[in-house]
Amino acid sequence: MVAEVAAALAESAAPAGRKRGKAAAVEAAQPVETPEVAEVAAPKPARKTRPPKKAAKIEAVLEDAAEPPAHSVDAVVPQGPDWQWHKPQPGLFGSYAIQDAQGAPLAALDLQGGVGHYRCDCAEFHDSEEGACAHGQWLIEQLSAARGGLAGKLAAGPDTPWSELGLSAGWERRLVWRLGQGASPALRSLAEDCADEHGRFIAPLEGQVLPTLLQAAAAEGHELRVGAEVWQQLALAADAGDRVERLAQAFEQGLDSPALLGLVRTPLPEMQWEAALFAVCAGRAILADESPLPQRPCAIVAAQLWQSRFDMGAVAIVAPAALHEDWRADVARLLGAWPAGWTLTGPAELAPAAGCELLIVDAIDALGDSLPALRQLGAPQLILLAHRELLGSELLAPLVAWIDDARRGPYASLRRLGAEAGKRAQREVLETVMLARRRRDLAAELPAQxxxxxxxxxxxxxxxxxxxxxxxxxxxxxxxxxxxxxxxxxxxxxxxxxxxxxxxxxxxxxxxxxxxxxxxxxxxxxxxxxxxxxxxxxxxxxxxxxxxxxxxxxxxxxxxxxxxxxxxxxxxxxxxxxxxxxxxxxxxxxxxxxxxxxxxxxxxxxxxxxxxxxxxxxxxxxxxxxxxxxxxxxxxxxxxxxxxxxxxxxxxxxxxxxxxxxxxxxxxxxxxxxxxxxxxxxxxxxxxxxxx
CATH class of the missing domain: 3.40.50.300 (P-loop containing nucleotide triphosphate hydrolases)
Incomplete structure (x- = not known):
């Protein structure tokens, strides 16, 4: 069942045996002999005229492209000598269609140049550590090999008087900076301070890098355009901090606050209050305690907090049919009546859950093929309830990928631990999105009943x-x-x-x-x-x-x-x-x-x-x-x-x-x-x- 659930959450597997991340970067950084490059780029004899056509097309787009010094690109081993590309619009940058030898589509790729380089819709790019895939590497190899040399143009990005700030792809979204032609030496020096081992200008999103860049650009009158995705990512962090602050102000006496205890009709143990508050503060959370107590009351109280303190809209609860009566009984016991705007449905009937602002999924470890459809609901706030331990299981990484869909860090931290990491290490790196307290620790706090x-x-x-x-x-x-x-x-x-x-x-x-x-x-x-x-x-x-x-x-x-x-x-x-x-x-x-x-x-x-x-x-x-x-x-x-x-x-x-x-x-x-x-x-x- 674990393997089935993990497979259901993964949209598709990346090509087997492909090296990723730092190992791939080290390998790709090694000198590549000319015959190997030629072998990769060369077509079969029946298509020997294709490379000159591509070169001519590129030259037609950018006749005056000068050949600057070679520049390193994403470290992925190129493949696919029979691939071909098609670009519907003129210009070096923009949308490319990658096709096989028969013209069947393989991937849609947006070549951006500079930091970030490209975006691809393939599974390998989606699952890569730094936002790279064989399609993008192959295209860059092809373009760089064209007469006139485009490596420098590709590295610099579009020739604009302004600079741009965006987000990187990969396991964790980081701040990337593409310098425009009007950038002063001082601004370039700031960018170089943020450069990674490939020369890309990249930095953590949170911290002083963004304010420093904005202030420096404003002081020189240089236009620095900030992508909407940057502000959206910062808003997620700001909203989480705001929730913590507002809850602290509302419940000054902590778990003994009358306003908090008054949310439910039946008293709860502290551990369930803690889980409910954790879920609200995190926004998107996994509740996977090795608890002898059910997780349902935690989710019910969390939903009450969302609605009473943050004006939450529709709440959808998805659970196996066998658990529906338990949900109704717990809601009646804790709240007295079923709240307006709450929906309880099964994994095979997701239409009632569409448009919800808070999605609660119970028995997430037992829903199998329903998980991809659940992910498509796109609820901004999410609570996943597990009935068994997730640490050390194959299911953990796909679930964290769902929770951390904005790639704010937990997913990257988990992946970088590696498959051999222990449960303690996993628990520590996921502490901001997953509550996974040990049974023996929880049992010590509870009366036996x-x-x-x-x-x-x-x-x-x-x-x-x-x-x-x-x-x-x-x-x-x-x-x-x-x-x-x-x-x-x-x-x-x-x-x-x-x-x-x-x-x-x-x-x-x-x-x-x-x-x-x-x-x-x-x-x-x-x-x-x-x-x-x-x-x-x-x-x-x-x-x-x-x-x-x-x-x-x-x-x-x-x-x-x-x-x-x-x-x-x-x-x-x-x-x-x-x-x-x-x-x-x-x-x-x-x-x-x-x-x-x-x-x-x-x-x-x-x-x-x-x-x-x-x-x-x-x-x-x-x-x-x-x-x-x-x-x-x-x-x-x-x-x-x-x-x-x-x-x-x-x-x-x-x-x-x-x-x-x-x-x-x-x-x-x-x-x-x-x-x-x-x-x-x-x-x-x-x-x-x-x-x-």
Missing amino acids: LLTHWVRVPAQDCAGLTLDVTDVQALQRLHQRWSRVGSLSAGEQLQLQQALLRLRQGSAERMGEARAAALVRLLPDLVPGRAERVVVFAQHDAALRPLALALQDLGLPLANLRQHQSAEVRAMELQAWAEGEASVLLATDAACAGLDLRQPGSVLVHADLSWNPALMNERLARLSGEGDSVPAWALVLEAGFDPAQLAAHAQEEVLPSGLQDGQAGAIPFLAGTDLAAFMAAVGRALELLHSA
Whole structure:
């Protein structure tokens, strides 16, 4: 798949075996013997009259061309003795058509002369380090060999009283200067200071070179024409700096700024805020963290920032059809409603994305043949989301070429590293356009429950599962009293704990059936592709019974660790799990206190959600080694209390639970900061219930 995607992004491969860049420059700079030059330029015997015709044509165009000293041109090994060129308009400079011996077109070439020399529409020119190709080198060889000698004219460029500043071709756009005839010795001296090893006047675009040249030319009254592409390139850099400054002013408190946090309805971990801000500041970015968290929320928040702070127009999201429901669910969770001007479409139906100002492409590593069409959309701002690591892959260079289509430097830096470069070096040179943080660094910053893949069970699969209105009203009434007076009596706390527990447990039979069906659907995605064995945790024995029945019907060997088992039975079940006799372990929290359940190739499934997120962390800890966390999935019923439970968790690592988690010795009465934290979580849950 990597090779297919890389091939899809590359418009066409350059001719095999051709040397480019500095290696080609060194080779071309070596002396070339006269017989070899003649052999390259000479036609076959059947076309022996062609060279004189070309020479005569050139002489007719420039009869008075004097032969100045020879000048080096782009270092590419010439080829194609059977090629021919055609120039529809008179003059040495301008458009040329390069054709094969039968007159079939090979390339369209614009001969500019001086710095930059030429532009060609072939794939080799497009992919060359310095903007060179065999077509351009061959044409220059042909023209330079004409009677009267045109090498000096080609090197000098058009004879004009003004000078010109433009951009080079190649992997990185740099400032190039063609000196006009009216340039003073002082201006020529400035140009020579910028000359490269080939004598071309070339310099980095950013810095003091451009202002210095403009000031010097203005002081002498010399006309210096600056190409529109120069200003466009500078505008890209200026706009990026402006975005950074405006965001810094808008969110003076950084990630704690109320205006920033108010963009979404559900709190996000800092790493996702950082990714969203990075994407906006970069303008065109790849989000490819080795993150246990999805990239979608980062892109959603980035789009919100674009629209709220920079008046962004249409936003197009392109994702495989299998991810569309996830996008709708995340947008609803974070924003409440689908924003106006946003479009969600698949890679095979790109018409709705035409004309968008921000293009978000999800699962960029899995879109294969759709990538060239996506590139044709031409959106000025771009966010690419990767579901797997890109560093070190064949796909990286084509994607960076797309992101850095203005050739501001990242693509050149990556190509110059070479194919053998390590991931660390790639990460460093791409830090302005690609966020690729390592999993172990990110995981250290997160509560374990945020490392979980949330498997949402649609409401239609939870038939008959509703919330008791009386319990919801009791919860609301007691929370309002807390908000007014800042305290609850012991009796009121007991009422609140019991109402909340009934809402969370709901109809045990219907919840169990829905979770069992969801687990059966999930298992083929986990085994054998991602894991060899699965541990399924729940809070209570009753929650595991429907799961056990469903898995037994599939014929899966099970081990069970239940709260109400004898110590002997529990030891036998644990041994069966440890010795590999069972592929699935069903366990309750209370039965596993102090147990080490680690086994190679295991993953975790949370069959239900604890009130205290720390208990879900403990489940992970029983399966994970030091410094490493096993993959985890959690079943979330869209009907019932589960969405409110997630809202209650927010970004909290620990919540006081009272009676909610069924721990031994738990009491319903809380005080001080514990009661305040508990009631804040209840408030978040109620807010979601009211908005649903």
